[in-house]
Amino acid sequence: MNSGIDLQGTFIESLMDLGLPLGAAKAIWMPLPMLLMIIGATVGVLVTVWLERKISAAAQQRIGPEFIGPLGVLAPVADGLKLIFKEDVIPAKSDPWLFTLGPVIVVIPVFLSYLIVPFGQNLIVSNVGMGVFLWIALSSVTPIGLLMSGYASNNKYSLLGGLRAAAQSISYEIPLALAVLAIAMMSNSLSTVDIVDQQSGYGILGWNIWRQPIGFLIFWIAALAECERLPFDLPEAEEELVAGYQTEYSGMKFALFYLGSYINLVLSALLVAILYLGGWEFPIPLDAIAGWLNVSPTNPVFQVVTASLGITMTLLKAYFLVFTAILLRWTVPRVRIDQLLDLGWKFLLPISLVNLLLTAALKISFPAFFGG
Amino acid sequence: MMNFLKQVGDYVKEAGQAAKFIGQGLSVTFDHMKRRPVTVQYPYEKLIPSERFRGRIHFEFDKCIACEVCVRVCPINLPVVDWEFNSATKKKKLKHYSIDFGVCIFCGNCVEYCPTNCLSMTEEYELSTYDRHELNYDNVALGRLPYKVTDDPMVTPLRELAYLPKGVLDPHDLPAGAQRAGLRPEQIVAATPAKTDSTKESNAS
Amino acid sequence: MTLAEGVQLVSTIILSVMMIGAAIGVVLLSNIVYSAFLLGGVFISMAGLYLLLNADFVATAQVLIYVGAVNVLILFAIMLVNKRQDFAPMPKAWVRRGATAMVCAGLFALLSTMVLATPWSFSTTVPSSAGAIKAIGRHFFTDFLLPFELASVLLLMALVGAVILARREFIPESAVTDLQATPLTLPERPRELVPVGGTPSQEESK
Numbered sequence: 001m002n003s004g005i006d007l008q009g010t011f012i013e014s015l016m017d018l019g020l021p022l023g024a025a026k027a028i029w030m031p032l033p034m035l036l037m038i039i040g041a042t043v044g045v046l047v048t049v050w051l052e053r054k055i056s057a058a059a060q061q062r063i064g065p066e067f068i069g070p071l072g073v074l075a076p077v078a079d080g081l082k083l084i085f086k087e088d089v090i091p092a093k094s095d096p097w098l099f100t101l102g103p104v105i106v107v108i109p110v111f112l113s114y115l116i117v118p119f120g121q122n123l124i125v126s127n128v129g130m131g132v133f134l135w136i137a138l139s140s141v142t143p144i145g146l147l148m149s150g151y152a153s154n155n156k157y158s159l160l161g162g163l164r165a166a167a168q169s170i171s172y173e174i175p176l177a178l179a180v181l182a183i184a185m186m187s188n189s190l191s192t193v194d195i196v197d198q199q200s201g202y203g204i205l206g207w208n209i210w211r212q213p214i215g216f217l218i219f220w221i222a223a224l225a226e227c228e229r230l231p232f233d234l235p236e237a238e239e240e241l242v243a244g245y246q247t248e249y250s251g252m253k254f255a256l257f258y259l260g261s262y263i264n265l266v267l268s269a270l271l272v273a274i275l276y277l278g279g280w281e282f283p284i285p286l287d288a289i290a291g292w293l294n295v296s297p298t299n300p301v302f303q304v305v306t307a308s309l310g311i312t313m314t315l316l317k318a319y320f321l322v323f324t325a326i327l328l329r330w331t332v333p334r335v336r337i338d339q340l341l342d343l344g345w346k347f348l349l350p351i352s353l354v355n356l357l358l359t360a361a362l363k364i365s366f367p368a369f370f371g372g
Numbered sequence: 373m374m375n376f377l378k379q380v381g382d383y384v385k386e387a388g389q390a391a392k393f394i395g396q397g398l399s400v401t402f403d404h405m406k407r408r409p410v411t412v413q414y415p416y417e418k419l420i421p422s423e424r425f426r427g428r429i430h431f432e433f434d435k436c437i438a439c440e441v442c443v444r445v446c447p448i449n450l451p452v453v454d455w456e457f458n459s460a461t462k463k464k465k466l467k468h469y470s471i472d473f474g475v476c477i478f479c480g481n482c483v484e485y486c487p488t489n490c491l492s493m494t495e496e497y498e499l500s501t502y503d504r505h506e507l508n509y510d511n512v513a514l515g516r517l518p519y520k521v522t523d524d525p526m527v528t529p530l531r532e533l534a535y536l537p538k539g540v541l542d543p544h545d546l547p548a549g550a551q552r553a554g555l556r557p558e559q560i561v562a563a564t565p566a567k568t569d570s571t572k573e574s575n576a577s
Numbered sequence: 578m579t580l581a582e583g584v585q586l587v588s589t590i591i592l593s594v595m596m597i598g599a600a601i602g603v604v605l606l607s608n609i610v611y612s613a614f615l616l617g618g619v620f621i622s623m624a625g626l627y628l629l630l631n632a633d634f635v636a637t638a639q640v641l642i643y644v645g646a647v648n649v650l651i652l653f654a655i656m657l658v659n660k661r662q663d664f665a666p667m668p669k670a671w672v673r674r675g676a677t678a679m680v681c682a683g684l685f686a687l688l689s690t691m692v693l694a695t696p697w698s699f700s701t702t703v704p705s706s707a708g709a710i711k712a713i714g715r716h717f718f719t720d721f722l723l724p725f726e727l728a729s730v731l732l733l734m735a736l737v738g739a740v741i742l743a744r745r746e747f748i749p750e751s752a753v754t755d756l757q758a759t760p761l762t763l764p765e766r767p768r769e770l771v772p773v774g775g776t777p778s779q780e781e782s783k
Contacts (some may be wrong), residue, residue, distance in 0.1 A: 129633065141645060143649050
């Protein structure tokens with residue numbers, strides 16, 4: 001089970017060789033992956049923002065950012081710097097405490113959810129048994145922050161935007177959870193590592209997308225709605241609500257919302273990659289390649305290659321999904337609020353229930369293919 | 373029962389159709405990504421304005437007879453014609469003439485009706501100022517000729533879509549001497565010498 | 578005391594203080610929106626305590642259901658009917674407050690005697706998170722089947738009731754005949770018309 005490199009173990013061992021007690025070594029290790037994850041998530045957001053601008057430009061036959069750094073890669077950094085240096089305006093008639101707390105509550109759960117994103121057998125911040133369930137629970141906290149900021153702005157557009165955002169997340173949480181439940185039922189576990197392990201062994205043929213095509217679509221649609229991406233970006237619909245709950249925000253607090261939405265997008269893409277596209281698995285099983293090349297799976301070079309390939313594959317799959325999200329953004333027009341709720345409650349919910357039922361039936365009749 | 377099954381079938385069919393249409397839309401968007409950008413990188417590249425471009429108005433002071441036709445045909449009586457009657461020559465003597473381009477809508481009526489052709493359209497369109505009153509051009513400013521885009525060494529002139537050769541959509545890196553699609557006006561005139569008179573008569577009648 | 582135990586103790590104290598403080602805020606603050614947000618804080622700290630007790634499924638479910646659903650719905654309801662009205666100061670309000678304080682103190686005393694009287698025993702078995710879900714599921718479908726099903730029936734009843742309340746489709750007979758008298762009007766429920774150019778004092782008095 002514990003194949004691959006164990007960074008934590010080696011790190012703690014080397015610290016203990018230096019004469020530190022076990023507890024202190026573990027305490028020194030603990031913040032490292034978290035810090036790495038936060039930095040990684042932020043860099044991922046910068047990359048996503050750049051991609052969003054470049055791909056949007058390409059879809060509209062424009063050039064996009066070009067002069068800030070090579071190919072404009074530094075444009076998101078410049079955006080961020082601008083937002084940091086902007087004045088932090090708190091409207092006079094607003095509620096300053098809730099106004100400040102709102103964006104924080106929106107961002108923290110999203111960052112926390114990165115705990116469960118694995119990039120390899122041991123490349124995960126914490127392999128919690130709850131896994132995906134933790135993500136669903138955390139993402140359900142976000143609407144509170146949105147409602148808070150919408151209410152505290154003391155602005156009708158903000159309040160409407162906040163209410164819409166909350167209604168949207170609540171309605172799409174259910175199909176999302178049901179889609180995840182079907183996956184959990186197949187892999188007998190909620191842990192993300194176990195879910196990927198269950199897909200491994202047959203390369204691209206073993207991925208869950210072949211066994212759960214409906215679930216994949218439901219999950220991706222619901223995830224887009226949770227991220228408030230374009231077909232479902234009603235809470236921020238410019239034409240009706242100015243900018244929804246973000247209307248009164250500027251500077252760093254706006255940056256938190258912005259960061260939160262893009263981190264959420266990357267996170268959803270990563271989770272789709274993990275749940276449906278085999279996570280860190282290469283399309284051809286790597287053990288088979290090792291067998292053809294006569295390399296033993298315990299070879300250190302092979303393990304390093306496997307680990308880096310795993311990270312690359314996860315990121316590649318996630319960014320492919322981000323790409324489709326951006327493409328969808330310029331293809332599909334925004335839905336109305338009643339259409340949105342119709343889609344959530346009258347289409348996705350029954351379909352996901354049927355999908356769950358079907359999965360259960362198939363699991364009982366073909367335990368070999370659908371997880372015993 | 374059959375009714376319910378039919379409803380379910382219709383529902384599934386509609387969902388499938390929706391998916392198909394979204395897929396078609398995605399393929400269109402994807403196809404657009406492969407195309408070259410149409411961006412004109414403005415300060416470094418500029419489009420060559422067409423012959424009929426209605427830009428800033430040029431005014432020739434010496435040709436003007438101060439008839440004020442331009443004021444009368446202007447939708448908002450914009451040109452300011454300041455003249456006084458010279459009793460020695462029994463003619464109007466123009467003192468000042470000005471047009472405020474902050475208000476002008478560039479409809480070209482004044483140019484159309486000017487009896488002495490002292491008004492004309494130029495291809496200048498870069499009329500940005502820090503103060504809108506700077507756009508109130510007097511007869512000296514109106515008499516200046518704009519700098520041609522094709523003469524500016526800092527600027528890469530680009531042809532507009534209608535002036536590109538047939539089948540070419542990209543104005544960058546055209547081969548030298550590439551002509552636009554169709555005949556030029558003088559070629560049309562040369563190709564139809566005999567008919568010109570008759571058409572003129574038919575137009576007149 | 579090892580590092581882990583120290584961390585656990587400190588977080589227990591912090592979470593308890595947070596929970597009690599937020600709960601007191603829920604009760605004592607006059608702004609109902611603050612109360613609702615602080616209720617979310619209470620639920621979150623409770624989830625943290627569950628987490629410290631190695632019950633991570635219960636903690637996650639607590640966050641999902643209480644914070645993500647119940648609290649959001651409470652906030653929704655408050656914000657949709659956000660009526661700011663000042664309560665008129667009542668005479669002899671202290672009697673009511675005193676009675677409430679008495680009842681609360683009695684309840685507290687009852688619970689604390691119960692806590693003190695119960696012989697708590699430390700369980701020595703190592704709890705496993707993966708097994709917890711299976712154990713909970715097994716209990717739900719064997720010995721706790723009846724309460725589980727009753728709870729779901731209750732929820733279903735609430736759901737049906739909400740649907741019936743939400744879609745009040747029928748139009749009263751009198752209103753229909755009323756509306757048919759005026760042609761070119763879509764049959765819809767009559768609503769109170771906003772007086773145009775009327776005196777604003779009328780609206781305020783409503």
